[in-house]
Amino acid sequence: MLRVLGVGALGLTWAATAQAQGVFTLTSTTFKDGQLMPRKVANNLTTNPNCVGENISPQLSWTGVPEGTKSFVLLMEDPEGRGGAGVHHWVAYGIPPTVTGFAEGEVSKPSDKYVGGKSTQNVGYYSGPCTPAGPPHHYTFILVATDLEPKELPAGLTREEVLAKIVPPAPAMSRAKGTTGLVGLFQKPN
Template sequence: MSANDPFARLPEVPAFTVTSTTVADGDAWAAEQMSGIFGVPGGKDVSPQLTWSGAPEGTKSYAVTVYDPDAPTGSGFWHWAVADIPATVTELPEGAGDEAGAGLPAGAYQIPNDARLARFIGAAPPAGHGTHRYFVVVHALDVETIGVPAEATSAFLGFNITSHVLGRASLMATAEIPAA
């Protein structure tokens, strides 16, 4: 467990595997996953490609979240949240988290991030603030639908995930913007 570990006080659950052709665990985001919306030069706000396997038996749906616990807000920053991904789906293409959610499977929907946009928003750590960690997590759930309204917050989705989670697959990306 590292400092400010977003899983430190959550129930322990079995791990399964998530990989990405976009970013390897521990590596820095590419420009595509940085935030042009927040003014990062070259940022494109493109959600990462994800593939997962080995979810626990009894999984009925998935949720995907991207969270930065290092944001200087006192509560971190939710970059992306997707609910009600069917249990038969084990991959999201790069760019699935655009404003239309065009790459999401039928039935899945995006919850507004902390910028109140129902889409993926890329990394934009404050210049000179140091390296930020972005936890990309696939949550295996014991329900087909999580029952969270589409206009809810990502944190509310996270709260509801906690009582339905069977397993968790995660990778961590990083980003840093040097001081000017």
């Protein structure tokens, strides 16, 4: 009886693992989804008093990559920034399918692991939060698996230009194979 239960338990464990591996997921060891991010991820621009950090990009990794993925797009946005107009903190694309994440601090400067787009701050690499005093802002990290070749898009595209390439107007087909995301909060310390 124990042997049968053991096999049953093993079968259930295997099934749960197989199912979990099939889900496209973005995670971070720097912060938990829906929780406050540490101060070090905030920007360090000396010209802006709301930039109180070290501009160290968070660790990000992904699993369960959809079949047929040729590259990834990674966006970081603050929808509450600029009085609700939104701020695009990072636009990266052309990330090869062999890349499964970025180490903490790795994308605080240009990298050969991705093509840098143009953020609201006009930079092609991670640009951390500069949250004003008040309630926390929600920083959304969006990862899109695409069927675009890693070098298919030129450097310097804005978020809107990249999204137009992934999801062109009808009747053209979407180039997205799957999407996942992660939200980190940041509040300017008192």
